[in-house]
Amino acid sequence: MRKIRARFFLLAGALGLLVLHLCKDFIDHKNIHFNINVRDDDFQIKQPTTKNTSVYSWPRCLRNMSAANITGFSSLSGDVQDFLNYRHCRHFPMLLDLPDKCGGVDKSAEIFLLLVIKSSPVNYDRREVLRKTWAKERLHNGVWIRRIFISGTMDTGFEKKRLNKLLELEQREYNDILQWDFKEQFYNLTLKQILFLEWMERNCPNARFLLNGDDDVFANTNNMVEYLQGLKDNDGGKHLFTGHLIQNVGPIRSSLSKYFIPVQVQESDSYPPYCGGGGFLLSGYTALVIFNMSQSITILPIDDVYMGMCLAKAGLSPSSHMGVKTAGLHIPSSTLDEYDPCYYKEVLLVHRFLPAQLYLMWHRILDSNLKCGLSKKWL
Structure with missing residues (x-):
């Protein structure tokens, strides 16, 4: 009788472990469906990091093995080859x-x-x-x-x-x-x-x-x-x-x-x-x-x-x-100061500046004592 009871408890324990394992798989499966949004066949996983923040992550994108078959691929620079190998990748860990x-x-x-x-x-x-x-x-x-x-x-x-x-x-x-x-x-x-x-x-x-x-x-x-x-x-x-x-x-x-x-x-x-x-x-x-x-x-x-x-x-x-000068400002004479704030007071954007030049220019154009002659707006 004791042997029968022992076998019964062993069988019950094994069944219990099996049920727990199946439940865990079910819960994990449900969590995947609740926490992952499918977009363009990629999985988007929301993972908490610190309080009130989150990051979005995806599985690492794999190299396109067929890119090497492009005519002339071997003659291209490493950067261009890398681009062709991975240009299909649009999701990266955040x-x-x-x-x-x-x-x-x-x-x-x-x-x-x-x-x-x-x-x-x-x-x-x-x-x-x-x-x-x-x-x-x-x-x-x-x-x-x-x-x-x-x-x-x-x-x-x-x-x-x-x-x-x-x-x-x-x-x-x-x-x-x-x-x-x-x-x-x-x-x-x-x-x-x-x-x-x-x-x-x-x-x-x-x-x-x-x-x-x-x-x-x-x-x-x-x-x-x-x-x-x-x-x-x-x-x-x-x-x-x-x-x-x-x-x-x-x-x-x-x-x-x-x-x-x-x-x-x-x-x-x-x-x-x-x-x-x-x-x-x-x-x-x-x-x-x-x-x-x-x-x-x-x-x-x-x-x-x-x-x-x-x-x-x-x-x-x-x-x-x-007012947008991504190629820089054209100053009309080489005898003029190319960083005269009056040239920059009315523009929207000029490319490019070193940090110290930028810091100084911002404060100069906001100076209430700055006096400029004829308007240089959108020079």
Whole structure:
């Protein structure tokens, strides 16, 4: 009798363990369905990090093995080969997130001008100067200006960890950095733009207007607010994409150029009209249109051109603004001071500035004692 009872309890225990195991699998299965959103056949996993924050992560994207079969592939540089191997990859682990930056989806409409600044991890000095000057978060003319830096990762091993730690410390202090775990390089600038636009759709879809630019530009964001407030019948809900307009150009085929695009990347010899990527203004409406169009357009490494491609597919056009000088200011005489603040007081954006020059210029144009002669507006 005791043997029968012992066997019974052993059998019951085994069955219990089996039930617990099946329940665990069921619960895990349910958690997957509750916590993962399927998008474009990729799994998006929301993982909590610290209080009131979250990051979005995806399985590591695999190399396209067939890229090596492209004619002339072996003759291309390593950067171009890497681009072709991974150009299909659009989702990367998010290291630093700002889910509450816009106050939630509903309150995001309270942000009039969102400054989206492309910055490499090593450019700490540039970010610090921008935080104190034109990218300072503030209320101007009754509307809010907010700031976000977007970044990838650099180097490997200990140096990569150090740079990531630097951005993490900045994030704790300023709450202004989005970072993904992809390689920070020129050929990944378009990827950075797409990742930001996806973040915007998720967290800040109703922001009125955006400045999208580099961390080495001088931007008169006060003037930008006033220009945007003066638009007729556009509070950000209609199309706007304006800056230094570039048209009737095509890919540069010289491998010596920074902007080299071989035929293996793009066969067409022409680009649609676009605005120079140093800095341009766009409406929140247009930003989301570009994101939607990007889902069906193969990535091109030149990010500003890619924006033009997305606009063209949507049947929209970029426009020219005389106050945006991504090629720099043309000073009429070599005897004049090219950093005279009177040349910069009325512009919207000029590329490019060193941090010390930028810090000084911002304070000079805001000096109430600055006296300028004839208006140099949109010089």
